[in-house]
Amino acid sequence: MTAAGSLVFAPLVPWPALWTLAALAAVVLVFALVRRARGALLRALAFLGLLAVLAGPRWATETQDPLSDVALLVIDESASIRLAGRAERTGQAATDLERTLKAQPNLETRIVRVSDAGAAGTVLADALDSGFADVPVERRAGVLILTDGQIHDAPEIRPPGAPVHVLLTGHEKETDRRIAVLEAPRFGMTGSKADVRIRIEDPTLKDGTPLSVTLRRDGEPDVPLSVPANRETAVPVPLTRPGPNIVELSVAERSGEIAAVNNRVAISINGVRDRLRVLLISGKPHMGERVWRNSLKADPAVDLIHFTILRSPWSRDPTSASELSLIPFPINELFEEKIGSFDLILLDRFSAADLVPEQYLENVAKAVENGAALLLSAGPEFNEPGGLGAGPLARIVPASATGRTFDDAFRPSLTAAGVRHPVTAALEPARSGSGNGSGNGTNPGSSGAPAGAGTGAAASGASAPDTPLTPDWGPWLRQVEMVAPTGTVVMGGVNDLPLLILSRVGKGRVAVLTSDTLWLWAKGWQGGGPQGELLRRLAHWTMGEPDLEEEALTLQTKHNRLVVTRRTMGQPDPVVTVTGPEGPPKTLVLSPQRPGLSMADMAVGLPGVYRAQIPGGPEALAVSGPPNPPETTHLVATARPLSDLAQATGGSVRFLGDGPVPEIRRVAPGSGASGRGWVGLRANGAHVVTGLSLDTALPVWAALLLVPGLAALAWWREGSGAQVLGRLRKIFSPDR
Amino acid sequence: MLPLSLPLCQSPHHAACAGHPPAGPRTRSPRPRNAVRTAAGTVLRTLAAGLLACALGLGAAHHPALAADPGTGAPPLSVSEKDREAALQPRLAYVLSGSASADHVSETGLTRLTDVLALRTSAKMAPPVALDPERDDPLLFPVVYWPVSAAIAPLSPEAAGRFNRYMKAGGLLVIDLGDGSRPTDDLLAGLDIPPLKPMDPTHVLARSFYLLSRTPGRLDTAVAWVATTGLDNDGVSPVVVGPNDWAGAWAVDGSGAPLFQAFPGGEGQREQAFRFGINLVMYALAGSYKGDQVHSEAILDKLENRK
Structure with a gap:
């Protein structure tokens, strides 16, 4: 507690009266001076004394409590600190600083710990603002920031009105090697190469020093590259698949660098597929033709080229060509010149008889082996002369035709493999399929089928894993008997004979539908079925759509979660390990979703590359955040981002290195706030008044003595007193 | 002839609608388990289909009624x-x-x-x-x-x-x-x-x-x-x-x-x-x-x- 005094007045008469008296006194005095009246000066003093008594001077004494100042200690605990191995050093420095600050008298210390804000990096503005929110500027002593200097919102930090001292937990001479992604396309054409522009930054190397870089992609062998140091380089990345192509580039770790985490970058480039070129050849006009057309034409990813054999070579028609809307079937162009340019060749009830020579069918088989896909829809013509059951295509058809055809109704079912296979798994029931909704409430139904009844719960597949399933779909008729399938049978028909077979041939794929009555589903007959979805999936499976691959491991980030999806036709995998940019791999339990599909998820930590791996199985990559997330890219301790702030506030920036934390001194406002081995916190001297006492400054006895005394002296000087003095003067001045 | 949908779903009190609790003031009861529902649905659908087929005189024609696959929810086929x-x-x-x-x-x-x-x-x-x-x-x-x-x-x-x-x-x-x-x-x-x-x-x-x-x-x-x-x-x-x-x-x-x-x-x-x-x-x-x-x-x- 301190006290401070000051003079205050409590007049006995109102101020105007006091001023009037003073004026009167002044008039009298002036008159006296003009008349050179004796004793005028003494009289003036007497007047003054009287006025002073009337003014009532008081001596006021304040009792004060000094206010402690507030210092802010901001401790950066962001990922860059951890990644560069500074966490321990930072923790030690923080403890030391805390202790030193606590020992300071009249200083309150507030501690704010800052972790990183995801993709935004380390942000301090809020920490400073909120730490000082309730502290007026007059009480702020200063800010100590314990950090590596990698602050990503430095320009947004408002100067707190007190010195900011930046204590960098690192050495000034640190160096780091890293890959900077300067430009990465987000999309690219599948099958083409996308250029990713990178620069490998290493201040210890001469520009252009070749460094070996590894390019790694999902499920592909690593590609070694040579990239010059400190120079912008374009790395061509092949986009091999539609959808996300995850590419990881890594450069070898250099001994003595801060951290290896930024020697890797991952980029996700979306592969966009050119429209799929589908050749549909309908062997004759028939009821199913429009179902294929509708399905393929409705698919925005498909360029459909359709030919229908409207007239066979032995048709007899006298009409002249000019009245016909027919074109010759371009056999040579389709089967010779352009056969290799189709992604999918769909032969719908096609028969080569007398129309297409065998050598052309051989071209189809070769195109498939070279990477095209073939989809056969077999009708009764399959076993007839010229049918595809024999001849060159038979060698790529994944089953053998017996020559028998069934003509009775059967309900298509999913085989045990079909329940798992992405082409047929969880096909929705089609009770509300096309043609069933007549809209006006009078559902006419068909011959005896309970249209509208049932919910097809069986089709969900979840209730019967790995057992064949017959969903409540409408029936088909006619099936071409095929036996000894060499592919995967996903649908069964009459007597569980193969109805839909999927197989791989060379680089290509073949799907065979052993019935031509799929169209009954589209009509909604007896409830119909999911032909649209089945055909869409079938077409996309033949063309390698990643979502329809039998064996797949995908890793995606969704709403800050990392989602692992595992699809397999084999035994379910129990666990998956996920390795992130930081820390040891995590093992996650895969929980089954439905036959052949299991999932796991975890919270996304640091932005960067995540790698999921089935032990002894496939692996998948995912990228969280931008290619160069701020928190993991720059790891060298740096003074740069915060130096302006420190300078502007009269603070300082220093590297702590391995040395001790600086001494804390309190400095007066306006004086230098740092020096060798110490940093200054402002001593503001703010206080609060706790009491006030008033003591009269002119005691009564003094007033009584002063005023009459002076008056008497004046009188004496004016009259008799003057004579006495005159005599005295004569006595003491003998020269006169 | 009645539209097929009517006896099956439009009356909430009809047996065939057991799987669908009627909407209205009554609170919706929890959905029955799949298996139970499927089995019940199968029986009811089969019954309803049979009844309807007879009532409509469609069963009189050719009916190669195949047996339902065992253990599935699909009703038997009936194709004219x-x-x-x-x-x-x-x-x-x-x-x-x-x-x-x-x-x-x-x-x-x-x-x-x-x-x-x-x-x-x-x-x-x-x-x-x-x-x-x-x-x-x-x-x-x-x-x-x-x-x-x-x-x-x-x-x-x-x-x-x-x-x-x-x-x-x-x-x-x-x-x-x-x-x-x-x-x-x-x-x-x-x-x-x-x-x-x-x-x-x-x-x-x-x-x-x-x-x-x-x-x-x-x-x-x-x-x-x-x-x-x-x-x-x-x-x-x-x-x-x-x-x-x-x-x-x-x-x-x-x-x-x-x-x-x-x-x-x-x-x-x-x-x-x-x-x-x-x-x-x-x-x-x-x-x-x-x-x-x-x-x-x-x-x-x-x-x-x-x-």
Whole structure:
């Protein structure tokens, strides 16, 4: 507690009266001076004394409590600190600083710990603002920031009105090697190469020093590259698949660098597929033709080229060509010149008889082996002369035709493999399929089928894993008997004979539908079925759509979660390990979703590359955040981002290195706030008044003595007193 | 005849609706477990199907009722012979009018058209079938020919519903107004006929096999009318309407000679009538195939073989 005094007045008469008296006194005095009246000066003093008594001077004494100042200690605990191995050093420095600050008298210390804000990096503005929110500027002593200097919102930090001292937990001479992604396309054409522009930054190397870089992609062998140091380089990345192509580039770790985490970058480039070129050849006009057309034409990813054999070579028609809307079937162009340019060749009830020579069918088989896909829809013509059951295509058809055809109704079912296979798994029931909704409430139904009844719960597949399933779909008729399938049978028909077979041939794929009555589903007959979805999936499976691959491991980030999806036709995998940019791999339990599909998820930590791996199985990559997330890219301790702030506030920036934390001194406002081995916190001297006492400054006895005394002296000087003095003067001045 | 959906789902108190708690003030009870529901549904559906089939007299025909697969939720199959045959081989169908002479013209006309199709095109169809609109479902037939002017009574709402469903599912209903002398508005009531326009030579129907500018039958009163738009079903018009008595031009007697003279164009007009009939069938089977063939050829021209 301190006290401070000051003079205050409590007049006995109102101020105007006091001023009037003073004026009167002044008039009298002036008159006296003009008349050179004796004793005028003494009289003036007497007047003054009287006025002073009337003014009532008081001596006021304040009792004060000094206010402690507030210092802010901001401790950066962001990922860059951890990644560069500074966490321990930072923790030690923080403890030391805390202790030193606590020992300071009249200083309150507030501690704010800052972790990183995801993709935004380390942000301090809020920490400073909120730490000082309730502290007026007059009480702020200063800010100590314990950090590596990698602050990503430095320009947004408002100067707190007190010195900011930046204590960098690192050495000034640190160096780091890293890959900077300067430009990465987000999309690219599948099958083409996308250029990713990178620069490998290493201040210890001469520009252009070749460094070996590894390019790694999902499920592909690593590609070694040579990239010059400190120079912008374009790395061509092949986009091999539609959808996300995850590419990881890594450069070898250099001994003595801060951290290896930024020697890797991952980029996700979306592969966009050119429209799929589908050749549909309908062997004759028939009821199913429009179902294929509708399905393929409705698919925005498909360029459909359709030919229908409207007239066979032995048709007899006298009409002249000019009245016909027919074109010759371009056999040579389709089967010779352009056969290799189709992604999918769909032969719908096609028969080569007398129309297409065998050598052309051989071209189809070769195109498939070279990477095209073939989809056969077999009708009764399959076993007839010229049918595809024999001849060159038979060698790529994944089953053998017996020559028998069934003509009775059967309900298509999913085989045990079909329940798992992405082409047929969880096909929705089609009770509300096309043609069933007549809209006006009078559902006419068909011959005896309970249209509208049932919910097809069986089709969900979840209730019967790995057992064949017959969903409540409408029936088909006619099936071409095929036996000894060499592919995967996903649908069964009459007597569980193969109805839909999927197989791989060379680089290509073949799907065979052993019935031509799929169209009954589209009509909604007896409830119909999911032909649209089945055909869409079938077409996309033949063309390698990643979502329809039998064996797949995908890793995606969704709403800050990392989602692992595992699809397999084999035994379910129990666990998956996920390795992130930081820390040891995590093992996650895969929980089954439905036959052949299991999932796991975890919270996304640091932005960067995540790698999921089935032990002894496939692996998948995912990228969280931008290619160069701020928190993991720059790891060298740096003074740069915060130096302006420190300078502007009269603070300082220093590297702590391995040395001790600086001494804390309190400095007066306006004086230098740092020096060798110490940093200054402002001593503001703010206080609060706790009491006030008033003591009269002119005691009564003094007033009584002063005023009459002076008056008497004046009188004496004016009259008799003057004579006495005159005599005295004569006595003491003998020269006169 | 009751619409099939009514006894099954519209009454919340009906047994078949046990799986669906009725909406209303009562709070929705938790859904039963899948297995229970499936089993219950199967039994009820099977029962309902059987009852309905008997009640509707459909079970009387050919019913190769296959046993349900064991352990699945699918009800046993029941397929009428008419549906089975139609699904196995496409065939034309005509709507019985109630007038024996008109039905005979339809039958012989469509039979002759089927023969001409087999001769001139690769569409090999089975002989035509007569449909009783009040009993039969047209769903599986590519073309249903309806000489509406010969009809005696309008369609029941159930029959109209079946035709509407047929059109919606991609069928082609050919409505022949005969000589146009009889008003047919009442006969067409209840059908969802879309807005129509006369077929122009660019329409796919005018070039689905032959190039046509007129659509004559026994008469050549006016060109046929088709739907103005049709984005569903490959843009195929669900209905073709005309006043030209097409079956009259196609119909032949037992010796193969035409039953009627084509007027005013004679045999040339009859040839055009057959061409129109062939275009109708090709349009119904191949959809807008001829409409996008120019597009297909353009794509084909640009293609290059894979390396």
